[in-house]
Amino acid sequence: MSSEDDLKKTQIVEARARNISHNVRCTECGSQSIEESQADVAILLRKLIRDEIRAGKTDKEIYENLQDKFGETVLYAPKFDVQTAALWLSPFLVAGAAAGVWAYQRHKRRTNVHIMALDLVRGVPLTKLEKKTMLDILTPPPPQRKLWWWS
Incomplete structure (x- = not known):
């Protein structure tokens, strides 16, 4: 034994x-x-x-x-403290920055230049109904995606 x-x-x-x-x-x-x-x-x-x-x-x-x-x-995995906080938090910071850029680009796409120009020319902002009507007229339809396996 x-x-x-x-x-x-x-x-x-x-x-x-x-x-x-x-x-x-x-x-x-x-x-x-x-x-x-x-x-x-x-x-x-x-x-x-x-x-x-x-x-x-x-x-x-x-x-x-x-x-x-x-x-x-x-050590491959350093302890979490003030000095290593940036190392540990960097993936979240990068993801947050990417989400911010994505949100800004999406907002920028939804802001129609024609409506902003009409607001400036008229000197009076468009009403919600006028803005919706203008967006419906001026916004192109989304592109149709064709799925390669679904023809």
């Missing part, structure tokens, strides 16, 4: 070490995790992680130790 327990402990250490190693960037090559890299630094870091797991440290403690020694860039 002792050899089975040792084997099980070794497998657990290996699984945890691989999981942690996939989330740590190689400080030498930068584009690979230390699990994938064959750089000397990556090999030493993998050994360090296994030693710390055997010493009873939690994954969080190991990540914090690596971050303290090598800086925040050693």
Whole structure:
């Protein structure tokens, strides 16, 4: 039974070490995790992680130790704080900007230049009924989409 327990402990250490190693960037090559890299630094870091797991440290403690020694860039998923907020929020900012541009373009398409010109010429804004009538007359019909599979 002792050899089975040792084997099980070794497998657990290996699984945890691989999981942690996939989330740590190689400080030498930068584009690979230390699990994938064959750089000397990556090999030493993998050994360090296994030693710390055997010493009873939690994954969080190991990540914090690596971050303290090598800086925040050693981890692929940096923590959320004031310095990394732009990194984490950038997808939402880009999506918001795209939605704003789309809404502006849509509004711009609905604002008819002819109605604006009539307002200026007359000096009095059109009534809602006049504006609707003008839009009905001046707005071209939407293009008919032909579906290639439905001919």
